[in-house]
Amino acid sequence: MRIRTKNLKITACSWLAALGATSLLASDASALIVSRLTPPSELFATNGASATPIIARFIPYQRFDLQATIRPDAAQTITSATFLVDGVVVPGSVTLAPATVAGLPANTVVATLRAYSNATVGVHALSVQAVQSDAATVAANGNFEVVAISNLGRRTKNIIIMLGDGMGSGHRAAARIMQNGIAQGKARTRLAMDTFPVSANVTTASLNSIVTDSSPGMQNYVTGNKSANNQEGVWPDDTTANFDNPRFEYMSEYLARTQGKKLGVVTTSDVFDATPASMAIHTQNRGAGTGIVDQYFDDRGQTGLTVLMGGGRKWFLPNPTNCPDVDCGTATGFNGSARANSTDYTLPADLIAGWGSSAGALDPARDLLSDFQGVGWSYAATENDMATAPNSQPLLGLFALSNMNIALDKINGRRAASTIVDDYGFPDQPMLDEMTAKALSVLDAQSPNGFVLMVEGASIDKQAHNMDTERFVLDTIELDRSIAVAKQYAATHPDTLVIVTADHECAGVAVIGGSQVTDAALQTRIATGIGAAQVRSGVVGTYDAAGFPRYTLAADGYPTTTDIDYRMLIGYAANADRFEDWRTNPQPLRDSQQPGNAVAPLTSYPAGPLNRDVIGNFQVTGQIADAVAAHTANDIPLSAYGRGSSLIGGTMDNTDVFFSIMQAAIGGAK
Ligand SMILES: [Zn+2]
Numbered sequence: 001m002r003i004r005t006k007n008l009k010i011t012a013c014s015w016l017a018a019l020g021a022t023s024l025l026a027s028d029a030s031a032l033i034v035s036r037l038t039p040p041s042e043l044f045a046t047n048g049a050s051a052t053p054i055i056a057r058f059i060p061y062q063r064f065d066l067q068a069t070i071r072p073d074a075a076q077t078i079t080s081a082t083f084l085v086d087g088v089v090v091p092g093s094v095t096l097a098p099a100t101v102a103g104l105p106a107n108t109v110v111a112t113l114r115a116y117s118n119a120t121v122g123v124h125a126l127s128v129q130a131v132q133s134d135a136a137t138v139a140a141n142g143n144f145e146v147v148a149i150s151n152l153g154r155r156t157k158n159i160i161i162m163l164g165d166g167m168g169s170g171h172r173a174a175a176r177i178m179q180n181g182i183a184q185g186k187a188r189t190r191l192a193m194d195t196f197p198v199s200a201n202v203t204t205a206s207l208n209s210i211v212t213d214s215s216p217g218m219q220n221y222v223t224g225n226k227s228a229n230n231q232e233g234v235w236p237d238d239t240t241a242n243f244d245n246p247r248f249e250y251m252s253e254y255l256a257r258t259q260g261k262k263l264g265v266v267t268t269s270d271v272f273d274a275t276p277a278s279m280a281i282h283t284q285n286r287g288a289g290t291g292i293v294d295q296y297f298d299d300r301g302q303t304g305l306t307v308l309m310g311g312g313r314k315w316f317l318p319n320p321t322n323c324p325d326v327d328c329g330t331a332t333g334f335n336g337s338a339r340a341n342s343t344d345y346t347l348p349a350d351l352i353a354g355w356g357s358s359a360g361a362l363d364p365a366r367d368l369l370s371d372f373q374g375v376g377w378s379y380a381a382t383e384n385d386m387a388t389a390p391n392s393q394p395l396l397g398l399f400a401l402s403n404m405n406i407a408l409d410k411i412n413g414r415r416a417a418s419t420i421v422d423d424y425g426f427p428d429q430p431m432l433d434e435m436t437a438k439a440l441s442v443l444d445a446q447s448p449n450g451f452v453l454m455v456e457g458a459s460i461d462k463q464a465h466n467m468d469t470e471r472f473v474l475d476t477i478e479l480d481r482s483i484a485v486a487k488q489y490a491a492t493h494p495d496t497l498v499i500v501t502a503d504h505e506c507a508g509v510a511v512i513g514g515s516q517v518t519d520a521a522l523q524t525r526i527a528t529g530i531g532a533a534q535v536r537s538g539v540v541g542t543y544d545a546a547g548f549p550r551y552t553l554a555a556d557g558y559p560t561t562t563d564i565d566y567r568m569l570i571g572y573a574a575n576a577d578r579f580e581d582w583r584t585n586p587q588p589l590r591d592s593q594q595p596g597n598a599v600a601p602l603t604s605y606p607a608g609p610l611n612r613d614v615i616g617n618f619q620v621t622g623q624i625a626d627a628v629a630a631h632t633a634n635d636i637p638l639s640a641y642g643r644g645s646s647l648i649g650g651t652m653d654n655t656d657v658f659f660s661i662m663q664a665a666i667g668g669a670k
Helices: 014-026 169-179 214-223 251-259 289-298 349-355 368-374 383-388 407-414 420-424 432-446 459-465 469-492 519-528 654-667
Strands: 008-010 033-038 056-058 064-071 078-085 095-098 109-116 122-132 137-146 158-164 198-203 262-270 305-311 378-380 395-398 451-457 496-501 509-515 568-572 636-642 650-653
Touching: 033 122, 033 137, 064 078, 064 122, 078 095, 078 109, 109 349, 158 214, 158 469, 158 654, 169 469, 169 509, 169 568, 198 654, 214 251, 214 451, 214 654, 251 262, 251 451, 251 654, 262 432, 262 459, 289 368, 305 432, 305 451, 368 378, 368 395, 378 383, 383 395, 383 432, 395 432, 407 420, 407 469, 432 451, 432 469, 451 469, 459 469, 469 496, 469 636, 496 654, 650 654
Parallel strands: 056 137, 158 451, 158 496, 198 650, 262 305, 262 451, 305 395, 378 395
Antiparallel strands: 008 137, 033 064, 064 109, 078 122, 095 109, 122 137, 198 636, 496 636, 509 568
16 A cells, blocks of 8 residues: 555545545545556655665666556546656557556556667656546656666677576585585685686665565576566566566667677576576566467577577477366376466567567467477487587577486486486486586577577575485586586687676575584484484584585596585575485475476475485474575675676675676676
8 A cells, every 4th residue: 555645646626635645545446646657766666755766777778668557536547648758758659458456446557658768878757647537637756777888898798697596605615515625724626616706795685575586586687677576577567467567678688689699598497497587588477487488489589599408398398288287197198298378478469569579379289399490490308419419500408398307316317326317207418517518609609799698507496495405515516517617618708708696595505514423323323213312413513523524526526425424514594394314315305397296206206305304303493484495685696707707896786787797798898
């Protein structure tokens, strides 16, 4: 209710004038008001009370939509709406569409003007004026800023963002300790990300919370604007449709449009997942998988998409019966498709006209693999396919039905030490460093004007949620090996900027110390089944008792075993209830995204952190009421290398990083 008074009503209705402001609030169901003005601004949110210039920011010519939600008086309708910037009417058509979210007064409309841009640097006043059917008018005011780009030096040609999902300082420290160890108080060998010369401390709040999810966490870096949790490349609106929200232009779209740059998206998750989609897709619902993957293909001309690799084949396979559940067809030759009308997209006419986007269609029977291949893309279903794909063609790699297996399980599969990858049905999945090298080869061959590449270590987050220590640490090592590949590319292609960062911290990970016992002794203690007296006391070593855990790396770059004597121990601050025995979990937790999740052998996996490690009977009570650990509002360490890294440093908001990258790409850096 706090947004009802943020406008000035000019009306002929004398009874309203007599009631005054307080009564206007009480009767606001019938009050003519502007209840939302987009882009968001503190000026509008506080009805002009706040002088703090907390406003949306853009680079010159970056496109974005103007939108207002307008509520008429009872029995009235809104007949027109006009947007003004700095007091001048913005040309172009304003579309009035019904507001469809529940609880709004009758005849509430959403007025939209698509794909506006402004080239004049500075703070601009934004206002909307609307007229209702009895000729009463209403107006509201906000603002936005256009940020200068200066000619500073040589431009950055290639931008590589290495995104450790959920990777905070705790995850980085754990990977450093496990990969190379500490001796005489110093890292024996630094992580690749530790060798980057420039660092920053990044704040990650979203538009609607101090704690972000992966959607704003990623897209804030590549749009310069804050979105709300679960939203990608859009601001909130008052319609229920997932794909019609007011948009703002991605780095990929801007640089494809103005410089002809290409885009690569590489992840170990399902490619529809929040981080990869937040490089290119505009939606208020990160879960709308069918529409998200369709937009990758349909709007590849706008984003420059040239490489797309990860899991997520389930969205690309046809589902002619529109079966709504990924497991509903397992008994009848089900092909693993998750395509469904409920997660697909169609766009309104004004959006298509303004942005030049594809219209979309509800088409569960679409064969998206064939669509990609039909326009000259290579398709890789395995590591072997990927390695042999020509660099001269765009590349689609889909190595699992949903999220790919985790580094620990992929490596154990390669060592013939476990069958987890066979349980998933995908024994030949690439490691992320191999995917990174291939993506760079393809982009290098096909991007004369440069590229934007995002590489995500996705399960650092997913396994930190699961409080599965060894799985998130090995995924952090896998990302670091990918960072070494990206750094090597930048070293030989000097107009390249590499940024290592995270969308947010996950789980409040902290290295709390080391085990005081051998692995054999730990197993003996677990077998007693008497909980903390055996599995905590005498085991968890803090301060001096932690010592220097020492793992041994195999030739493949990963520990020969993670069940060493005197192992590293991890705690979780944003934790759910779990049983803990400190030993490596033989199986990952069940992944609800996986088709086949409800059938053997995946049903043998533990359902949650209370279904694992139960023998030792040491339960750690969580602080949050959820099955798994949560994200935190902790700051993120960012590391940068290469052309443009001089523009990074200090404590930055994640949106600040966008303006540094765009300065480097457009105006150059010293
Ligand atoms: Zn997460």
